Amino acid sequence: MLSTLSVMGQGFLHAMSPINLIMMIAGVAMGIIVGCMPGLSAAMGVALMLPLTFTMQQDTALIVLGAIYCGAIFGGSISAILIHTPGTPASAATAIEGYQMTKRGQAGKALFTACYASFWGGLLSCISLYFFAPLLAELTLKFQSAEYFWLSIFGLTIIAGVAGKSLLKGLMSGALGLLLSTIGSDPGSGMPRFMLGGNSYFYDGINVTCALIGLFSMSQVFMLAEKKITERAQASKVTDKMSLTREERKTIRPTIIRSWIIGNLIGILPGAGASIACFLGYNTSKQFSKHKEQFGKGSIEGVAGSEAANNAVTGGSLIPTLTLGIPGESVTAILMGGLIMKGLQPGRMLFNEENALVTYTFFAGFVLVQFFMLGIGLLGSRGFAQISRLSDAILIPCVTVLCVVGSYAINKLPEDVLVMFVFGIIGYLMRKLDLNTAAIVLALILGPIGEKNLQNALIISDGSPKILFSSVICWVLIVLCIVGILSPLFMNKLEKKAEKEAETEDPNGPIEEEDLV
C-alpha cells in the first residue's frame, strides 16, 4: 500500500517534468481548438495527433493524448455557448442554456460556468480513476474467456441500445461493424478471411484508427462539402466578466457532484460516451434544481450539469480501457491504440513494478491537465471562439489534408489512406441513412474480442456452452446485457423527453445537428 502511494507521488513528480508540462499545455490548447471547431470531434483530434506521439516517451505520449481528449470535450462548449453550434456532440446540451445566457449578455458567465464545471467534472473523475482502475486491474484475473465474451456482448448491446436514436438502426450499424470485423485472419485458427486475394494487408483486420478517421472526419467533410458554404453566425461578443459569485458557485455545487457521478458511470460503461452523458447530466440538473423557472432562459445549473457530466466521462472511460482493454467510447479506443503502440498492454501489467510509474505518471498528468484546461479555458475562450467561426471553405481542405496525413502517418501505408476514404464514404452514407457510425467503430474493436474468447471458452469446455454460464461474473454480465438490450425502452423515453423538452424550451430553435456524430 505504502509503495503504491509512493509510486503515485513519484508519478506526480514525473508528470511535472518540463517536457510533460509543455506538452500538457500544447495538448489542452490543441484539444480545445479541435473541440470548438464544429466538424472536428474529440476522437478525430486524438486520432490525428497519434502519429505525432510516436517519437515521444511513453508517459509524455499518453499525457498528450489525454490532454487533447479533455480539452476537446471542454472546447465544444465554447462554440455551443457563443454560436449555438456544439463543437462536439458532447456539448449538445450545453448549447441550450449556454446560448440563452449569451443572448442575455451573460456569455462570460456561461463560459466561466462551463470551464469551472468541466474542471470539477474532470478532476473528480480522476478520483475514480485512481481508486477503481488498480482495483479492477486486480480483478482482471477473474475475467477469463467466458467473461470476456460476455463483456464484449455487453458493450455491443450498449452501443446498439443506448448510443443511437433507434434500436433497430443501432443493431444494424453494430451488425455491419461485426461483419467488417471478420476481415483478417481468424483469431482461433489463423485462417485468412476476406483478405482480398491473399493480400497480407488485411492480415490483422481493418486498421481501426483509419476506419475511425474516415467514419468521423472524412464523412464530415463530405457532409460539409455538399452544402452551400455559408458564413457561420457571428460569435457573440463577451461583454460581461468571466466569473461567478460565491452564491452562484454554491448553487451549482450539488449539480456538479450529481453530474460527476452520472458522467463517471456512463464513462465506465463500454459503448456509452460523453454525448449521452451531457443530456443525462442536463436533465438531472433540471429535475433537482430549485430554480426550475430559469431553465430555458439561461440557467447556469443547466450549463454546469451538462459540462460537468461530459468531462466526468473522460476519467471514467479510461478505467475499462486501461484495465480490461475494452474502450468506453471511440476516443478511448484510439487512446488504447496509442497505449499498445507504446508497448503497454491494458490489464494488470500496467500496475506492476515495471509499468506502474508510467501509468501513475499518466494519471497524475490527467489530474494536472484539468488545471491547465481551467486556466487556458478562462484566459483563451474569446480567442478560441473566433477559431470556431472558421469558414467551411478553409475547414474542408484542412480537414481533408489532416485525414490523409493522419491515416498515412500511422503505418506509412498508402492502403491505409484508401481504407480511410472507403470508410469516409461508408460514414457519409450511414449519416444519410441516420445510422450510427460510433457503433461500427466499437463493433470493429469488440467483434474480434468476442469471437476469440467464445472460441477459447469452447476449446476449454470441449464445445460445451455450459462454460458461458459457469461463474458469478458471467451471470452479472448476462443480466447487464439484458438490461442493455431493454434499456432503449426506458432510455429512449428519457432521452427523447429530455431532448423534446430541451427543444421546446429552447427559444433559439433546434441546434444545428450537423456535427452530431
Next chain:
Amino acid sequence: MKKILAFALALCMIFALAACGGGAKKEEAAGPFKPNGPVTMIVAYKAGNGTDITARILAKYAEKYVGQTIVIDNQDGGSGSKGWSKLSSSKPDGMTIGFINLPNFNSSIVKKLGTYTIDSFAPICNHVTETSIVVVRADDDRFPDLNALVEYGRAHDGELIASTNGAQASNHIGAQAFANSAGFKYKAVPKGNTNEELTSLLGKEADFCVVKVPDISSMADSVKVLAVFGTERLPELPDVPTLSELGFYKDWLGSSRCIAAPAGVSEEVVKFYEEAFKKAMEDPDYLAESSSFATDYKDAAATTELVKQQQAFTEGLATGFWYD
C-alpha cells in the same frame, strides 16, 4: 485573423508531415563500402514494440561505428510481412538494412504472407536471443517439477490446458513441441499476445504455458519456471533443468532478432555491418543500457545457419506436428 488561423493550420500540417519521417538519400558508393548517408533500419513492428526498443538501443551505439545516422523505419503490419517485403525489395546498396525476427519471419514465408523467401535476404548478424521456457503458477502444488506436469498430462490425456500467444504462434509451437516430445495431449487456448497468455495462466484458466525468458521478468513471485528449451542451462536460470537433459524436446527453441540486408548486397557491405554491430554490442555503454535483454552476437555465417535451421524447423511443422 483568418489569415493567422490558416497559417496556424498549415503549420499543424507541416508538423504532421514531418512526423511521417524522411527517407534517406541513397547513392551508389564506389570502392570499400562506407555508407554515404543516413542508414535506414527497417523494423517490422510498431514503435515501442520489443524489437523496436532493442533496435533503437543498438542503433544508438552502432552509429559511432557505422559513421552515419541510423534511422529506424517502423513498417508494421501483416504479422511482420509488410516490413520484410519492404526490406527484401529495397535496393541492395547497403543503405537499407533491417531486423528479421525468427521464427515469425519463417512462419510468414510458410504462410506465404509476403513475396520473399529466405534467399531474399543476406543475414548480417544476430542481435537478441530469447529462449523459450515452460512455466506454471508458483502456487500450483500439482506441479512441483516438470516430471509431475508430464505425468499429470499423461494420466489425464487431453485435459491439461495451455494458453498461447496466438494460433500457431511462437509459444504455441513451444507448447506443442514440448507436449509432443513428452507424449501427452493438451488443449491449446490461443490468446492475442503473451500478456494475455500469462493472464490466462495466472487467472487459473490455463494449467501451464510456454513463454520466453524476458516475459516473466516482472512476475518472478507468481510463476515457476519448470524447464528451458535447449541443450544448455541458462546463466540467469542456473537451477532450471533443460528439456533436453530431462529427456524431452532436444533442440533449442525461442526467438531471435537478426539483422539482415536485402539479397544482392556485396560481401563488403555484410562485412562492414557485421564488424560495426559486433563493436557496438561490445561497447561498455551499450552493455550498461542493454542489461534488461539478452544480447547474443552471432556472425553472418552462424546467423545464416540459424535462419536456415529455423526455416527447416518451421516447414517441418506442416506435417504431423499439430493435432488435426
